[in-house]
Amino acid sequence: MNQLIYEKLPSDISERHVLLMDPVLGTGNSASQAIELLIQKGVPESHIIFLNLISAPEGIHCVCKRFPSLKIVTSEIDLCINEEYRVIPGLGEFGDRYFGTDD
Structure with a gap:
């Protein structure tokens, strides 16, 4: 299981609507962890909108099943x-493309 490395949210996050952004929704595990953190901080599920460029059906089903009020x-x-849990056809490793890492 992934471990939270860093978190810095406004103190009034529970009073806000939140746009949670990630370029790719694959399995839905990372998104679910981020959404769960927001909910633990008091953000109502219905106040979270998850935005991404490319999604896999598996990730959409995972997130929607766990958080039915989320958009x-x-x-x-x-x-x-x-x-390998990569979206097919996808766009490759987004971080490598964004930060210019060559492998």
Whole structure:
């Protein structure tokens, strides 16, 4: 299971509407952890909108099943995730593209 490394939210986060952004929704695990943190901080589920560029059906189902009042906004739903949990066809590793890392 992933571990929270860093968190810095406004003290009045529970009184706000939150746009939670992540470029890719694959399995839904990371998104679910971030959403759970917001809920623990007092943000109502219905006040969270999860925004992303590309989603896999598995991730959408995972998040929507766990948080039925949350809204997801995406620009594209791809086919699936592969055995390495990457969205297919996807866009590759977003961090590598964004930060210019070559492998």
